[in-house]
Structure formats: C-alpha cells, structure tokens
Amino acid sequence: MRTSHLPSSHLPAPPAGSPFPVRPLARPLARPLGRALAVGAVLGALAVGGVAPALALTPGPAASATATTATAPATITVTGTGRAAAEPDLAVLSVGVEVTRKTAKDAVAAQRTAGEALLAALRKQSVADRDIRTHSLSLSPVYTQTANQEAKVTGYQAAQHFTVKVREVDRAGQVIGAVTDATGDAGRVNGVSFDVADPSALRATAREIAHKDAYDKAAQHARLSGHRLGRLVSLTEGESVRPGPGTATGMPADAPEVPLAPGEIEERVTVTAVYQLL
Numbered sequence: 001m002r003t004s005h006l007p008s009s010h011l012p013a014p015p016a017g018s019p020f021p022v023r024p025l026a027r028p029l030a031r032p033l034g035r036a037l038a039v040g041a042v043l044g045a046l047a048v049g050g051v052a053p054a055l056a057l058t059p060g061p062a063a064s065a066t067a068t069t070a071t072a073p074a075t076i077t078v079t080g081t082g083r084a085a086a087e088p089d090l091a092v093l094s095v096g097v098e099v100t101r102k103t104a105k106d107a108v109a110a111q112r113t114a115g116e117a118l119l120a121a122l123r124k125q126s127v128a129d130r131d132i133r134t135h136s137l138s139l140s141p142v143y144t145q146t147a148n149q150e151a152k153v154t155g156y157q158a159a160q161h162f163t164v165k166v167r168e169v170d171r172a173g174q175v176i177g178a179v180t181d182a183t184g185d186a187g188r189v190n191g192v193s194f195d196v197a198d199p200s201a202l203r204a205t206a207r208e209i210a211h212k213d214a215y216d217k218a219a220q221h222a223r224l225s226g227h228r229l230g231r232l233v234s235l236t237e238g239e240s241v242r243p244g245p246g247t248a249t250g251m252p253a254d255a256p257e258v259p260l261a262p263g264e265i266e267e268r269v270t271v272t273a274v275y276q277l278l
C-alpha cells in the first residue's frame with residue numbers, strides 16, 4: 001500500500017459532517033523552525049560582535065599602572081634677599097614727664113604742669129598737634145621699707161609720655177633740648193628712632209632686588225644640575241625687617257641741643273620662590 005504526501009492545498013476536503021477535520025502539519029512546522037534558526041544565528045552574531053568591542057575598550061593592568069606612576073616635574077626652592085637704604089626724613093621721639101609728691105593730688109597737679117610745659121615747648125618748635133600723641137598716663141604709689149621690714153606708702157608718682165614726630169630730622173636734637181629745658185627734672189627722654197615717612201618706595205626697591213636674587217640663584221642651580229630653568233611655580237614674601245629705635249636716656253636738663261646721628265634707614269625683604277626644572 002503506497003502512501004503519498006500532498007501539500008495541504010491538495011488534500012481532499014473532509015466529508016461533510018466529519019468529526020475529524022484534516023489539519024495541515026508539514027509546511028506550517030517547517031516555516032517557524034527555519035525562522036527560529038535564522039533568528040538564533042543573528043542573535044549569536046550580535047552577541048559575538050558586541051563582546052569584542054567591549055573587551056577592546058577595557059584598559060589592561062599595564063595601561064593603568066603607566067597612567068598612575070607618571071612622575072611629577074622636578075622643582076627647586078630658593079630664598080632671595082633684597083636690601084634698600086635711604087636717608088631718613090622723619091624722627092620719632094619718645095618723651096615725657098614724671099613727678100613724685102606726697103599725695104596723689106599733688107602728684108597729678110605737678111604732672112599736669114610739667115606736661116603742659118612739654119607741649120608748649122613742642123609747639124614752640126613748630127611741631128604740629130597731629131604729630132603729638134599721648135601713649136601712656138599713670139599714677140602709682142611709692143613704697144618705702146620701714147625698720148620693721150614693712151612696706152609703707154610715702155608718696156605718689158604721676159607720669160605721662162608722648163610720641164612726637166619731627167619731620168625735619170636735622171631739628172630733632174633741638175626739639176629734645178627744648179623739651180628737657182622746659183620740663184626740668186621732670187622731663188624724660190625715653191628714646192628716639194628714625195624712619196622714612198613713606199616706606200613703600202623703599203620696600204618696592206628691596207622687593208625687586210629680592211626677586212632678582214632668587215631668580216639668579218635658581219638659574220645657577222639649574223645650570224649646575226644640567227637642567228633649564230622653567231616657570232615660576234610659587235612665590236612667598238616674608239615680613240620686611242627694619243632696625244629698631246636708638247635710645248638716648250639720662251640727658252641733662254640744661255642741654256640746649258642734643259647731637260644725633262640719623263644714619264640710613266634700611267629695608268630688607270625676603271622672598272621664597274619655587275621654580276620648575278626642565
């Protein structure tokens with residue numbers, strides 16, 4: 001008995017009223033299977049193609065180590081010092097009065113009289129009021145030790161001290177003499193210093209010299225070490241230094257004029273510079 005397979009389109013129609021309708025199986029099954037295989041092949045190709053670029057973009061351990069171990073450029077740190085000097089055009093005096101009396105009231109009254117005499121002498125020497133400043137005022141008891149080793153108040157000391165600017169340096173000695181002459185034994189000269197009224201120009205000159213000094217030192221070190229001097233990385237300036245005031249104490253009251261030697265005013269600036277070496 002021969003069996004033949006016919007396409008579903010050539011199968012005979014089922015008898016009318018048959019409970020078992022004929023279902024075409026061969027061709028419908030072949031189509032989905034072929035499509036599934038084709039889709040699987042495409043997905044496999046996409047998966048393979050997607051993995052390869054991801055692996056190529058991921059840096060390996062060697063690349064990461066190279067990026068993180070890059071050395072920083074060499075630098076050199078130097079210190080430069082600059083000095084500039086000029087003749088002073090300002091004298092700053094520290095003068096005052098001190099008196100001792102039996103009572104506090106008498107001490108204050110005597111101090112007031114001596115202080116007024118001091119101020120009158122300064123104004124007579126053409127010192128402007130803006131250049132006179134009170135920087136201390138005091139009243140304190142004076143103690144004397146008794147035979148029983150006890151401290152006893154025997155009087156009071158009143159004092160007042162002034163800071164005075166003399167803008168004509170060559171007249172500073174004359175001003176001091178006038179103060180001591182006007183105040184007598186109550187007069188005090190605590191010190192004198194010389195300065196320049198506007199130190200900005202002097203400081204600027206010292207700063208330029210300090211900067212050049214630092215650059216020259218760095219350039220020499222670079223040459224000695226076989227490098228070239230690169231850019232300036234950082235620069236720090238220290239505080240400027242100036243000599244302290246001189247002192248002239250214990251002057252006699254009858255000295256009409258005190259000889260002074262102003263000398264020069266020196267400004268010193270220090271800078272610390274960091275340069276790159278190439």
